[in-house]
Amino acid sequence: MSKPILTIVVPCYNEEEVLPETVFQLSEILDSLITDQLVALGSTVLFVDDGSKDATWSLIERFHLSNPFITGLKLAKNAGHQSALLAGLLKAKAYSDCVVSIDADLQDDTSVIREFLVKFHEGYDIVYGIRQDRSADTFFKRATAQGFYKLMTSLGVKIQYNHADFRLMSKRTLDNLEKFQEVNLFLRGLVPLLGFPSTQVYYDRKERFAGESKYPLRKMLAFAFDGITSFSVTPIRLVTVMGFLLFALSVVAAIYAIVGKLLGENVTGWTSLILSVWFIGGVQLLAIGLIGEYIGKIYKEVKQRPLFVIEKELTEQAQGQATVTSQASQPASARR
Structure with missing residues (x-):
């Protein structure tokens, strides 16, 4: 297999505190993967600013000018984590052979991306990042999370246990994901429906590097309820x-x-x-x-309203300069 072009998609919402460290770690990962010939030159990190109210987008623009790996999308308003992630995935698939999605808070182990690429070279189209255990969580969070996964399984939903949105997907899986007409997004349930060869990589989840969690209990419960009602009657x-x-x-x-x-x-x-x-x-x-x-x-x-509206896009040019364009996403029916 020839060296693939990899894009790492990172949805962001008010992540100015952690963003510099995230840029540093992901740039190091890409540099080492290119050096070891696991990915091709032209591999990038795509930050998706989901309507942040802090300096997140300004930082993305600044890093884009100084770091050849960094690109970005700015959504016109907060569309939610799943929609922002989908925006990045659909944008990245146009020029990538495989895409890794990871949150900006650095709780997911960035070094595991190398193992994702090894599995991709072995022929797997989807590689799920699975938490080893939840011993670091509080009893309440551990019990509710495990209860959610068990409930989803009992309702007949095919879902990866202890998996969030840390995964690798090949271009052909993303091409097929784009065909889904879902407006009520729950990607953890959609991706397993694709049915392509998949495997798992286990890792230990870390503490958040900086900033506050964007998923308090209220949002977690709402997200879980959306997942249940979106995939089961x-x-x-x-x-x-x-x-x-x-x-x-x-x-x-x-x-x-x-x-x-x-x-x-x-x-x-x-x-x-x-x-x-x-x-x-x-x-x-x-x-x-x-x-x-x-x-x-x-x-x-x-x-069939659009899931997101892209306000600005930062793309890489040969000279390493930033190009800023404005565009609105098409309706869901036209986009898919």
Whole structure:
């Protein structure tokens, strides 16, 4: 296999504190990979600024002028991690043989990228970065994360256990990923659906180098719920099953009440009646909310609005100068 052109895609949101170190480490990795002839000259790092409010984009522009490895995309507004990542992947695939995605916080071990390339040369189209363990996490975070992966598996979703978005993908896998019409993005579930030869590389996750996590508990729960409802209708089927069970329970209660009346027994139970009303009312609200969630996803899909809008693009020229262009992304139907 000839030496591939590699692009490392890094979505960023308010990462000015960690960005200089991220640039340094990823530049060193690319330089060593080129020296060892694992990748070709022309391999780059593509930073995607997801509507940052700090100096993230200014730093990307500065590093682009001084570092031949650094390129960048600036989204017009915050589109979310998954959309920003997809923007970078689709841009990089046009000129790359393989693409590695990694977060800017340096918690994923950058040295593992070398192992990704070794696996790519062995013929694998997708290489997943898998955490060795979660011993460094708090009990709550470890329990909820493991519960999420187990729940997704039980719902029939094919997902890599303890894998986030640290992975290598070949050009042909990205070409096929672009065909998916998803607006409700959950790339961890989409990528395994492609079905190309894949393997895993295990690593130890580090502490965040600088700055604050962009995924507090609220966002993590929302992300998990999006993943579940985007890939499985099992939750809504469970509501149907619950409805049948409640109907059967109400029939039994009705028979009990009628028999008691015929036998002349007093049917007591204001407390049980009120509890039943509240319980059934709560189940109904839960069911309506769940149905509304699915309808909302359908609503987003049929509008086919663009997932992101690219405001600026930094590309590498032969002279090493920056070219800044402005463009808007096409609608999802045209783009894919």
